[in-house]
Structure formats: C-alpha cells, structure tokens
Amino acid sequence: MYTRSYKVSVSIPPLLWVTIFLLVPYALLFCYSFWSVSAGAIVRHWNLDNYRELARSPMYLTVLFRSMKIAAAVTSLALLLGYPLAYFLSFYAKLRKDLLYQLVIIPLWVSYLVRGYAWKTILGSEGVLNGFLQYMHLVRHPVEFFLYSPFAVVLTLTHIYTPFTFLPIYASLEHVPRNLVEASQDLGASPAVTFWRVIFPLSLPGVLAGATFAFVLALGDFLAPLLVGGPSGIMISNIVVSLFGAAFNWPLGAAISLCLLVLVVTLLFVVERVEKKLSFS
C-alpha cells in the first residue's frame, strides 16, 4: 500500500536526526574515553589509561558499588510501594479508578527538581520533619542524619521512581484475564493463593519493566545526591559531573559514562530476553 518513496521520505528525517544527535555523540563518547588530558588540554593520544585507572582505583569502584546499592534499595522500595498500589487499583478500585490513576501519574510528570527540593526542606535539621518531631517532644535536638546522607538519597529517589514502577505493573495487571482469576476462585483457591499462583506470575513482565526503569534511572542519577546526598551520598554520576566540571578530565568522565551506557544497554538486552521467556500471550 505504501510506495517506496513514501517509506523513504518518512524514514530519512528521523534517521538523520538519530544519527547526528544520538549515534555520533555516543561515538564521540567512545573516542574521548580513550584519550587523556594534560596541562588543561585534551590530548588525542589513544590509550587505555582511563580504563586501567577505573579498574584499579578503589575510589571509583567504591562509589560505583554504593550507587548500585542505592539503586537496588530504591528499586526494591519502589516495587514494594508500587505493586500493592497497582494491585489495589486494578482489582479493587471501582468508582474512582480513573481519578486514582491520575493521582499516581501526576507526581510522575511533575518536576523532579520541585520534588527533590521539597524533600530537602523537609529533612533538614531546621526542616519540617525535625520541627515536627521537636514540637511533639519526640526528640530534643534535631536529628542530623535525615539530610545529607544516603538515606536521604534513597528516600528521595524512591519517591521519584515509585510511579515509574507503578505504571508497567498496573498495565500488566490490567491485562490479566479476569476469567482466569474467577476460575481460580471457583476451584476453591483463597485470594492469597490466587494471587501468588495466577496473578503475580502474569504480572512479572510489568514488574521487570518497572524494576529495570527504576534501577537504571536511579543508578545514573546525579541530581538527588547533589540536593540531599552530601559527601556521603555521592553517586557515580556525580563523579562524572565533577570530571566534566572543576576536575576537568573529560576523557576519564567519558570512560565512566561509556561504562554506564554499556551497563544500561546490556541490562536492557538481558531483561528483554527474560521478558520474552516470561510472557505467555
């Protein structure tokens, strides 16, 4: 039905854009990671120094592992919060389902900065939380560790990424055929058994998608640590930011970014494979 010239003219502009603004930049990232910096200028001498430094230096590895731990914590918490919410909305909400759904996606699209800033004002030693605790005479002095700690980073990122996990889980729960659920109940299974043996397995693709989203985005996050993390809450992307800023070492920063990119793409690849095995329809 569609002529060749139609298909060509429709494919060329986006292909061009993707090449110039995605492929070429990634290629540049690749090239930079093999160069080095000397006396404030970038030396285009091809070498593996950056990667060697990354593999050997304890600092980068420590921060990377801390970032992965934070990302894993965020993902688990976001799933723990998002899944029951999705389950409730999909299976039990009747009258206000639409409204309740909107109430979940609204925080998702509302400014990251606004939400991160809000947590900053809540968790500080002069913030709302400490004010509340002191007002209720639960503590006498402000609790310091709420802000500028990995705790604050995990809390903020969980808040940001819970709607991210909710969405795909809700979508997959909505597609669970209700007659299967009814059949399970008719055969005498309790709601708990029905859930674990019928509903949950069918929702796994959504869980996987949500978890991947949350993990990848949390891992590469640099804003929350800057807002609420303090020195102990630094994540791998913050190191990259400073390498592109005051620490001026673009090649090393590019090397870390490239590792992050490869990690993300590999993870996506693996998840896609697993998802294919899991989907029944």
Add this chain to the structure above:
Amino acid sequence: MSTAEENHRGGSFRRRPAWLGVYAAAVYGFLYLPIAVLVIYSFNGPGVGGFPPRALTLDWYRQLLSDLALWDTVANSLLVALAAVAIALALGLPAALALDRARFPGKALFRRLVLLPLILPGIITGLSLLMLFVASGIHLSLLTITLGHGTALISVATTEIFAGLQKLDRSQEEASLDLGATHWQTFWRVTLPSLRVPLIAAALLIFTLSIDEIAVSFFLIGRSNTLPLEIWSRLRRGITPEINAISAVILCFSVSMIVLWYHLRRRREQPEAGAAELIQTSLQKETA
C-alpha cells in the same frame, strides 16, 4: 472488547482486604506529602522550616511577582519548550510512521535508538550531546538546550503517535488512495486529522517535560538559564521561601497540563466521528 477495557470497569474480588486499602492510602500519602508541605510552606511567614506553619502570608508570592530575573528565565523556558515540541513532533511523526509502515535494514536498531533516551539517565544524553557541540564548535546557549530537549523528547512523541497509528483505521487511507488521492493528499486529509488527538496529547506532554527538564539541560547551559536551572543555581546560594512559591506555581501548571493530557488520551478510546464516517458511508453507497 479487550481484556484491559473489560477490566477497567473495575472490581474483581468480592471482599477487599482491609490492609490493602490502608497501604494504598499510605502510598498516596507518601507521594503527596512533600508536595503538600511545599505548597503549605509557600504561604508560611517565617520561611521554609520549622513546625507548625504559622503566620500565613502571600509575601513570597508578591516577591515572586516582582522578581524580573526569574520571569526572564520563565520566558526562556517557554521558548525552549515550544521549539522542543516543534522538533519532537516534526521528527517523531515520521519516525512513528516509519516504524508503523516501513521495513528497512536496521529498523530494530533504529527503534531502539529512538526509544533509548527515555530510559537512559539524562547525564549520558546530556554529556554526549555536549561533546557533539564542542566538537562542532557550537557555543552552548538556549539553542543547544533546545536541541537537547528535542533529542530527549522525540521518544515521547514517537511513542504517543505510534500508539495513535495503531488505532488508526487503515481502510480509510486505502479508500482515499483508491479514490485517486496522492500519498501526500491522503496524509494531509486523512491520516493527519485522525492523528490530531495523539499529536495534541504528545505536544502537551513534551511541553510539560521540557519546562521541567533539568538533567540534560544541566550540561548544555550557556549564558541564559531556563527556569529549572535558575532555581537550581539559586538553591546553591541558599533556600528562600520564594522558591517554594515558584515551585507551587510550577506544580499547578504541570498538574493542569497532565490532567488535560490524560483526558485527551481517554477520549481517544472512543470511536472517531466526522471524516471517518463520511468516507465509510460514501463507500457503502457505492457498493449498494
């Protein structure tokens, strides 16, 4: 009727476990607590911290209104957002069409690349684009920020429009072509009008995301700030309640955009009236 549409009518089990409702309410509370605190304290006289909030005042909003430097950056953000919508739609539309209709070598890779910025942390998109601009000698400015937003948000446009294309009735286009229209005419008069709702929905979403965008913009900023970047740099200097006030304003704006977007998308589920019916009835007349 698809399973999802059936299920949307809601309710499945007879008895709802009490704890589930409480848990769900708690999660909603968690999601909205910081937002509520932010808004409440934007009216708080003594400022951002402490408890309980007292001395309600509109002072911070008055201060906000007279802060011209801030409104300059708002204008920048609006400009960038409009341009980003234009770029993302202008490229997302052919991209969606290509994914829907064309077959070419590397299509799978193309699809992945187009969708990649959605899941990739903003720092990678931002830094790689920074390298592009440095390598090509383009100075960082609002233009580079716009290009960054366009690149990051083209995935949103493609996804929305692609979903709209899937729901499109292909026979209308076929009929148009059979009746002698060229591909271009068919596109303008049949395809595009039926994509009106997905296009508007995509535009709303992209606009809102662009206004709020900070991760990619962080690396592409020149001398002029966008609104989020301006707020960010002020935060480095210290927290002022004026920031609460502008955040509350941003919140209101984003929320209304998102609610609008959501209702547009829900409307799409209903059968399309107008041109589609005309073509169908005229076809029936011919064969009758």
